[in-house]
Amino acid sequence: MIASTIALYFYTKNLLKNEVEEELFSTEARIESAIKINDISFSLPPVIEVVEVKELEELFLKDTLIYDPSQNEDEVFRELSTFKRINGKNYRITVRNLVVESKDILIAIDVSYFIIILLVFLFLFYSNVEGNRKLWFPFFKNLEAMKNFSVKSEKQIVLVDSDILEFQELSNEISLLTNKVQDDYQNLKQLTEDVSHEMQTPLAIMQAKIENIINTNKIDDDQYKLFSSLQKDIQRLKQLIKRLTLLTKIENNQFINIDKVDIAASLGKTIQNFKELFNLEIGFQYKHPLFVSMDPYLVEVLCNNLISNAVKHDVKKDEILVSCSHNSMIISNSGEKQIENPEKLFNRFYRESKSNQSTGLGLAIVKKICDLYGFEISYKFHDARHIFTVNFRI
Amino acid sequence: MKFLIVEDELDLQESIVTYFEKDANICEVASDFHEALEKVELYDYDVIILDINLITGSGLEVLKALKKRKKSAGVIIISANNSLDDKLEGLDLGADDYLTKPFHLAELNSRIKAVLRRGKFGGDETIEFNEIKINTKSRTAYINDVSLTLTRKEYDLLVFFITNQGRVLSKEIIAEHLWGDDSDLIDNFDFIYVHINNLRKKMTGETAKYIKTAYGSGYKFINY
Numbered sequence: 017m018i019a020s021t022i023a024l025y026f027y028t029k030n031l032l033k034n035e036v037e038e039e040l041f042s043t044e045a046r047i048e049s050a051i052k053i054n055d056i057s058f059s060l061p062p063v064i065e066v067v068e069v070k071e072l073e074e075l076f077l078k079d080t081l082i083y084d085p086s087q088n089e090d091e092v093f094r095e096l097s098t099f100k101r102i103n104g105k106n107y108r109i110t111v112r113n114l115v116v117e118s119k120d121i122l123i124a125i126d127v128s129y130f131i132i133i134l135l136v137f138l139f140l141f142y143s144n145v146e147g148n149r150k151l152w153f154p155f156f157k158n159l160e161a162m163k164n165f166s167v168k169s170e171k172q173i174v175l176v177d178s179d180i181l182e183f184q185e186l187s188n189e190i191s192l193l194t195n196k197v198q199d200d201y202q203n204l205k206q207l208t209e210d211v212s213h214e215m216q217t218p219l220a221i222m223q224a225k226i227e228n229i230i231n232t233n234k235i236d237d238d239q240y241k242l243f244s245s246l247q248k249d250i251q252r253l254k255q256l257i258k259r260l261t262l263l264t265k266i267e268n269n270q271f272i273n274i275d276k277v278d279i280a281a282s283l284g285k286t287i288q289n290f291k292e293l294f295n296l297e298i299g300f301q302y303k304h305p306l307f308v309s310m311d312p313y314l315v316e317v318l319c320n321n322l323i324s325n326a327v328k329h330d331v332k333k334d335e336i337l338v339s340c341s342h343n344s345m346i347i348s349n350s351g352e353k354q355i356e357n358p359e360k361l362f363n364r365f366y367r368e369s370k371s372n373q374s375t376g377l378g379l380a381i382v383k384k385i386c387d388l389y390g391f392e393i394s395y396k397f398h399d400a401r402h403i404f405t406v407n408f409r410i
Numbered sequence: 411m412k413f414l415i416v417e418d419e420l421d422l423q424e425s426i427v428t429y430f431e432k433d434a435n436i437c438e439v440a441s442d443f444h445e446a447l448e449k450v451e452l453y454d455y456d457v458i459i460l461d462i463n464l465i466t467g468s469g470l471e472v473l474k475a476l477k478k479r480k481k482s483a484g485v486i487i488i489s490a491n492n493s494l495d496d497k498l499e500g501l502d503l504g505a506d507d508y509l510t511k512p513f514h515l516a517e518l519n520s521r522i523k524a525v526l527r528r529g530k531f532g533g534d535e536t537i538e539f540n541e542i543k544i545n546t547k548s549r550t551a552y553i554n555d556v557s558l559t560l561t562r563k564e565y566d567l568l569v570f571f572i573t574n575q576g577r578v579l580s581k582e583i584i585a586e587h588l589w590g591d592d593s594d595l596i597d598n599f600d601f602i603y604v605h606i607n608n609l610r611k612k613m614t615g616e617t618a619k620y621i622k623t624a625y626g627s628g629y630k631f632i633n634y
């Protein structure tokens with residue numbers, strides 16, 4: 017655009033210069049013929065000057081500055097001086113033409129050209145952008161909807177219709193796909209809940225029957241041992257169901273009671289309970305209460321699961337330490353070596369060894385609770401200790 | 411005592427009946443919602459064991475009917491649904507306790523006894539067994555009027571034993587009673603022995619003999 021403006025400037029300038037010069041030549045020719053016919057020399061300074069000279073010289077063209085009293089300033093003139101011998105006399109004929117006006121015209125043309133080009137450019141640019149925006153609007157809107165889509169939410173994805181066939185097909189397919197994914201997810205969740213629920217009653221029957229059998233006096237010690245171990249298995253199943261249901265409930269966002277709960281107090285209570293039951297020593301340090309907004313039941317679960325995990329894996333006895341600061345809690349126990357797959361630690365059913373019969377859900381639940389409230393949980397092995405830190409991000 | 415067992419799972423119903431008839435209780439049963447409603451309105455019971463997830467209707471409606479007629483039966487809800495809302499609703503409607511399936515019959519028995527104590531003696535809650543006397547309100551135990559210094563778990567254990575006298579209590583049942591079902595430590599029941607031994611030591615001499623070992627690893631509280 018600028019290049020074309022510059023080109024236009026020089027082209028117009030050249031054109032105007034030629035025009036001025038042509039005019040000068042034609043004026044000079046007229047004067048010459050007027051002198052020839054009338055044999056008079058006349059002048060009209062500064063535009064026309066006819067002077068008798070002794071010798072003839074080459075004609076020359078030049079620019080000159082002449083004071084113009086009417087405008088009270090120096091103006092640029094184009095000057096043509098020719099030397100002619102007319103009727104036996106030598107004349108110098110000088111014609112001048114004002115250049116100023118032509119320069120103004122030049123600038124006017126260039127500026128208007130530039131403005132027109134600029135306006136056209138801006139118009140095209142914005143109409144193009146606007147057109148594209150309209151054209152792609154359904155696409156980006158749907159893309160945004162997909163980004164915000166969550167399998168876990170029960171809200172259906174809301175897509176924008178489009179006149180463009182390809183976009184319309186795309187959004188139809190997205191709708192189908194997301195609905196199916198959501199349905200599958202809901203079914204799966206419902207299955208966990210239903211299965212857990214349906215298993216409770218048969219388990220209750222089994223447990224009740226076993227209890228009646230051990231009270232009949234018709235069994236011997238070995239049979240009792242078998243029944244007692246059956247009770248243990250039932251209890252294991254029961255805990256598994258309970259924890260699975262809890263996980264599902266947390267995922268379903270069914271814990272909506274939010275209270276300001278003192279983590280330090282809850283830890284203290286849990287520790288007291290463990291101490292009484294297992295005759296353990298658990299070190300507990302805290303200075304201030306630590307209030308966190310969350311479901312009171314989940315606070316209990318959080319403290320209980322972390323401490324029972326520490327109790328279970330404490331290799332030397334009585335080496336469990338719990339501490340609570342203004343925004344975090346740390347629970348640690350003695351250990352022999354770093355766990356092999358720390359990244360899997362919070363996965364459901366992940367166990368380092370087959371030896372213990374835990375449900376393998378305790379830490380998965382802890383992680384779920386932390387995720388639910390945006391707490392940060394981390395694990396590290398340091399100085400022969402397994403250390404779990406929960407940062408409440410206060 | 412006269413019991414009404416409202417439970418539509420017949421196997422479970424039968425097991426509960428078997429368990430409680432041993433203590434010379436009279437057990438009536440209701441196998442569906444309408445039968446339960448009818449029996450509750452016609453007869454009086456000391457204890458009603460009420461399943462609230464009946465196929466033909468909600469046990470909570472039975473509870474409402476019961477309270478409308480101002481019947482004084484102790485009500486224990488048994489439910490396969492472990493939701494806090496159900497529990498709170500049941501207790502709000504006037505149920506005395508709530509147990510989630512599956513439960514130990516000994517646990518159910520001990521809850522029933524507690525409900526009956528609260529109902530019969532109106533606050534003055536005592537359990538007596540020969541020379542043992544327990545005040546459940548102040549949580550203190552006496553042998554021949556001499557107070558025993560028990561930890562909380564030992565006290566719970568003693569009450570659990572006395573309310574389930576004559577029954578075999580396996581370590582699984584005891585562990586669950588003491589610990590609740592929140593524990594994920596089920597491979598380790600050694601702590602039970604520690605508590606029972608401590609309790610026996612504190613009960614001293616003749617009284618300690620009430621706690622008998624059954625089948626090698628279980629326990630039974632009996633009047634020898």
